[in-house]
Each structure stands twice: as C-alpha cells, then as structure tokens.
Amino acid sequence: MSVIEVNDVTFQSEIQKKELTLVEFGAVWCPPCKALLPILGELSEKYGEQVSILKLDCDESPITPGSFGIMSMPTVIVFHNGEPVEKLVGLRPMSVYENVLSKYMATV
Template structure:
C-alpha cells in the first residue's frame, strides 16, 4: 500500500470507499509535508486495507482544501463513514496519528 493522491474530482468518491480514511492536505514544496509523507507511507503499509490513506495537493485541489478549512500545511483530517471526525494541523509524531485512528478502527482487524 502507499499514499494515494486524490483531487477535487475524485476526493468524495475515494473518502467514501473505506470506513476510515486519513487525508493529508499539503503541497510538494512544504518541508513538514515532506517529513510526513514517509510516515504516512509506513502507516499505509501497517494498516493495509483497514484504513485508506490519501493526500491532497492544496495547490492542485483548492476547492477540496478550502471546503475543509485547510489554512496551514500539513493538515490531516480523519474521515469515518465519509464524515470528517478529527483534524490535526501541523506535523505530529506518528503516534498521534495512530492514536486518532485507533478510535475509529477498534475491532476492525
């Protein structure tokens, strides 16, 4: 598994495919985003099919980024059953993302 890039066109469809989805909003030139992506790649491998991990380039998909109030990068939003449930602004340790996902993936092993 790896982090899948999505955009304004396919964002909603992709978020609704899984019960739990983590979405990173960033850009290619954002230094903290560059640090976060390998962490998310690793998490994608660990969670496999249980959690979709997506990324949105805010410059390429301004409608989606604006629609979720993304003002700083990276912003990570966790969606559960297609609805946003958690929003983390700024780079956090991997454990923070894991703890948030644990709230929505318990029993889904």
C-alpha cells in the first residue's frame, strides 16, 4: 500500500472505499507537510489493507478542504465509514496518528 493522492473530484469516492481512512490536507510548499509524508508512508505500510491513507493538495483542490474548515496545514482528518471522526491540526508524532487509528480499528 502507499499514500494515494486525491483531489476534489476523486476525494468522495476514495473515502468510501474502506471503513477507515486517514486524509492529509497539505501543500507541496509546506515544510511540516513534507515532514509528515514519511510518517504517512510508514502508517500505510503498517496498516496496509485496513486503512486508506490519502493526501490532498489544498492549492490544487480548494473545494474539499474548504468544506471541512481546513485553516492550516497540515491537517489530518480520520474518516470512519465516510464520516469525519477526528481532526488533527499541525504535525504530530507518528504515535499520535497510531493512537487515533487504533481507536477505530476495533470496529473495522
């Protein structure tokens, strides 16, 4: 598995593919977003088929982040059954993302 890039057009269909989806809202020019990419890659490897890991470029696709009130980057939103359940603003250690995902893993 790897991190899947999505945009305003593909976002909705991608978050419906699995029960649990983590989406990073960022931009290519954002240093904390760049620092988050290896963490997302590790999460993708660790959780594989259980969790979809997506990233959306807010500059290229501004409609979706606007609909979720994204004000700063990176912002990570975890979706369970297509509904947003957790929102993490700013770069966090990998353990924070793991803890959030593990809360919802039991139901997957």
